[in-house]
Amino acid sequence: MEQQGLLKSWNDDKGFGFIQPQHGGAQVFAHISAMRGDRRPVSGDRVLYIASQDGQGRLRAEHVRVAGGLALDQPAIRVKPRSAPSPADGANPNKAPRKRASSGPIQYLGLKLTLFAGLCSLPLLGSVQLLGWGFMWPLLAYASVSSISFMQYWQDKRSALCGRWRTPENAMHLVELLGGWPGALLAQQCFRHKTRKVTYQLLFWAIVVVHQVFWLDWLLLDGANFGDVLRALMPR
Known part of the structure; x- marks a missing residue:
């Protein structure tokens, strides 16, 4: 059954957040892969969702959509767009990309x-x-x-x-x-x-x-x- 709640927090970089159910209770985990609609959610959105449980019995939201009307589902919203390069990086196309801190050999x-x-x-x-x-x-x-x-x-x-x-x-x-x-x-x-x-x-x-x-x-x-x-x- 579809429920209503408030998206209390949302980390758009990582694509997940937590929904506070309208009638109280524990917050429900929401992942961008379960989002439906024409835009990515933001903190403070009123959302509709179907509550379910993951393999370990924890609350998880499915078929999440922003409340306030129907919208055609755009699958692209579930893929975070790449941010545009900064002017300093864009001005030098030969500049080597910066390595992520989580990759490469252990230093020292x-x-x-x-x-x-x-x-x-x-x-x-x-x-x-x-x-x-x-x-x-x-x-x-x-x-x-x-x-x-x-x-x-x-x-x-x-x-x-x-x-x-x-x-x-x-x-x-x-x-x-x-x-x-x-x-x-x-x-x-x-x-x-x-x-x-x-x-x-x-x-x-x-x-x-x-x-x-x-x-x-x-x-x-x-x-x-x-x-x-x-x-x-x-x-x-």
Whole structure:
């Protein structure tokens, strides 16, 4: 059944937004591929749509059209027109196109690998020490949770490119805090994802520092300050 709502937000560059239903309730995801009519939508439009669910049970709008009358469907509206080149670029036809930041090899690869190895050294030493005492789970936890974090970044990058639902940042940070930050750090560089968002990076590096301080305390001070957290997880 067709419903009415308000297009609360719309990202025309990425071709998606969210509809607030007229009678309240959760906002409904809308993608440009579901848009019908003779123009692209803008934030604040009153729209008509059919509510459905995606494969994961999340609300999604189908057959979206701007309210206020019927219009012939123009398929071209579902393809964002390319912006015209700036005068500076157009004046020089021989100018090489600027490469996208998300493509190409990782810059300063050697330096970044050295930094990664250094950051992993304390957790690795601590986990190996515990392995010698018969506790394998810290080493397995870092490996498995890092794999989960890496896949989160991969999925979120794909969703960003395709205009689909994104992974909540809080969920990504929680996995990083639980030991997934090495996988997250690798994924950030492999996929060029979340590297320029300052607020995200500040919290990410705070999580990395927490892990470094914890293992420094464990290895050098025998866990005098934070060791009880780890001891509580050890079977007696």
